[in-house]
Amino acid sequence: MGRAVAVLVRFLDRRLGDGKRGEPPFRQLASAVGLSSGASRESLSEKRLVDRVRSLPAKEEPFASFCREAAVHLAEKAGTPRPGQRVAFHPGWFSLLAWLWRKVDGEGAGGWTADPDVYARTRHSAWVQALFLVMDGRDDEAWEKVRPYAIHGTVGPGVLIAETLVARREPERAAFWLERLAESIEAMDEGDWRDYLAAWRRLCGEDGDAAGTERFLQVLRSFLPRSLPHYAEALSAAGRYREWADLLMAAGFVFNLHDSSRLSVIEKKDPEALLPLFHQTVEYWIGQRNRTAYREAVRALKRLGRLYHKLGRDEEWRRFCGWLADRYGRLRAFQEELKRGKIVP
16 A cells, blocks of 8 residues: 555645646645645655545545546556566555545546546556446446456455445445355455455445344355354354354364353353253264373363253253263273263262
8 A cells, every 4th residue: 555655645746746736636635644845755654644545525526536537547556466466456556546436426426437548547457447347337347357357266356346335335236246256255365255254244234233144144154164164253243152053063163172261151141052062072072082182071071060050950960971981981091080070979
């Protein structure tokens, strides 16, 4: 983002110094970011500049005009790949370009692709061409242009397009892009995958709490098995602990008893949901057939015993402990750990 802002500053310097200082959009922006006739680029903090530019309101038409002109100016840079990158787009430039589009709304917001300067500046980058098509409301055409890149894993620009549409309160169009990008799930790297799910979460949040949560859970279910940890996290966050437990049971999940902060929350709210998972954890550690694992099994048994006690099922717990000792009676080391842990007398 730093290089993108630096070029934007140079662009403003040229416009501010070419006899057009009276133009409202440039005077407005220059004043907002602290530029003056005596200010040099070196005296400006790029982070401060970014913060100030991003905070500007888009209430006045002159500022929207500036954003439109700046977007066209930056289009070519947005399509310049970084060193070693095969696909022609630059994340920083592309992000700034999408942000400028967000500031242009209402009357005169379309007509981007009719500008010959836009075509000249974007002809080498399918993703930047696609962004300008989206800016004109031509999503189907934009998707067909970039689909060959997306299905091979280049989805970052598409996620950013969807996020921008969410920010512009165009949820149907955002969903269009996220649904098309689902073709590329297997090809996404972890960073793009996280960003993709975060975009879905923001989109679903537009529906309101209950409806949005249910929609997001449906989205995550459709992406199993890759979405399994995210789906489990969302179920837990929604307080749907029985579904959470069923999912983890099916996945063969084993508790990490050294990190039990989340377990404490569920234990307070729905302790019964934890019972089958603790039973599964005990069986897993016993199956490892070594003393260290047996000690982990006893740790899990102690936690399981507290759950049974909390539920008022102490007699059931005693019967289970007797059954467990009988079942694994030939595992001498395990029997020793059961007695050391006072699971059996």
